[in-house]
Amino acid sequence: MKVITKQVEIKRSIINEEIEASLKVYGDPIRWAVVKAIEDKFIVEGVFLQE
Numbered sequence: 001m002k003v004i005t006k007q008v009e010i011k012r013s014i015i016n017e018e019i020e021a022s023l024k025v026y027g028d029p030i031r032w033a034v035v036k037a038i039e040d041k042f043i044v045e046g047v048f049l050q051e
Contacts, residue, residue, distance in 0.1 A: 003030070007045045012037065019044070026050075 010022040019042070023029040027048030036043040
């Protein structure tokens with residue numbers, strides 16, 4: 001398993017479960033934070049666990 005940190009762009013939502021579901025595409029999110037909001041998207045920096 002690898003632990004990686006990256007910034008990704010996801011659909012904007014205020015529901016935590018929807019954000020985490022969007023982040024699962026990049027791996028299992030360990031922790032994450034929204035760093036910027038653009039119209040209908042969020043820029044999220046996260047730490048992911050990949051197999």
